[in-house]
Amino acid sequence: MEQIKGYVFDIQRYSIHDGPGIRSTVFLKGCPLTCIWCANPESQKQVPQLMYLRHLCSQCYKCVEICPNKSIRILSDGSLEIDRDLCVGCGFCVDICPAEARQVSGKLMSMEEVIDVVKKDALFYKNSGGGVTFSGGEATAQPDFLFSLSKECKKLGFHTALDTCGFVIWDILEPILEYVDLVLFDVKQTNAKKHQQYTGVSNKLIFKNAKRIAVKNIPIILRAVLIPGHNDSDEDVGSLAQFALDLGGPEINLMPYHKLGLKKYESLDMKYKLADAEPFTEEKIELIREQISNYGLTVKV
Numbered sequence: 001m002e003q004i005k006g007y008v009f010d011i012q013r014y015s016i017h018d019g020p021g022i023r024s025t026v027f028l029k030g031c032p033l034t035c036i037w038c039a040n041p042e043s044q045k046q047v048p049q050l051m052y053l054r055h056l057c058s059q060c061y062k063c064v065e066i067c068p069n070k071s072i073r074i075l076s077d078g079s080l081e082i083d084r085d086l087c088v089g090c091g092f093c094v095d096i097c098p099a100e101a102r103q104v105s106g107k108l109m110s111m112e113e114v115i116d117v118v119k120k121d122a123l124f125y126k127n128s129g130g131g132v133t134f135s136g137g138e139a140t141a142q143p144d145f146l147f148s149l150s151k152e153c154k155k156l157g158f159h160t161a162l163d164t165c166g167f168v169i170w171d172i173l174e175p176i177l178e179y180v181d182l183v184l185f186d187v188k189q190t191n192a193k194k195h196q197q198y199t200g201v202s203n204k205l206i207f208k209n210a211k212r213i214a215v216k217n218i219p220i221i222l223r224a225v226l227i228p229g230h231n232d233s234d235e236d237v238g239s240l241a242q243f244a245l246d247l248g249g250p251e252i253n254l255m256p257y258h259k260l261g262l263k264k265y266e267s268l269d270m271k272y273k274l275a276d277a278e279p280f281t282e283e284k285i286e287l288i289r290e291q292i293s294n295y296g297l298t299v300k301v
Contacts, residue, residue, distance in 0.1 A: 021130025
């Protein structure tokens, strides 16, 4: 087995929301999009990142002493500040922290190490019709690693799913799809101008790739994150439904906005632009589900 390596920030075992059956979801670091609602900000950069949980810090200052790059400073009020330009996520401060107020997101793993983890649940995959899902970030941001992992999983007889935003060169994506049984295709915004504004990239390539995948007859499930005031208008919802019809009418999974990622932003010293947004009511979600269902599409929340 080749020792191809990549950065992984989590492997979630017994996952039941990332494809059929019981699955293992492998989360790879790195993403070409910067969605303002991203719930996993630690997934955006393809390098290890230090997450500092201030509420747990006992201010023992052992981290200050051990940091090889002197990236941690004591402020006048006794609190700590991290210079993100100097911090390389080495983890020395994590190992020495008695309060467990620090952790590094992102671990360089070999293909063999990842496969050894997902193989542990092979019996669950077989009995439930599950398998392995590759997610992120954007899994295709590490194409060689993803290709090797998906190929090896297919060799082992595992059902494979790729969770992707679709923003990837087709010549890179197509070979990977040869070892993918299901594509979970994330739709951020159908309006071109709004997509550029909210994610930082155009949706032209994304839509083109979605149609290419559909032509290859690879099963697709569209996943749409619903964001209050950003993609939940009647026009936005109708455009999403029409996009699905243009692809042949795949199932749509609605993923309502939540604030579970807010603490992650704080731990990374990142600003969360939607801090004031409030989650949808159940009534609003049901109205959106019904609106899409009226197009003859299967919709799940």
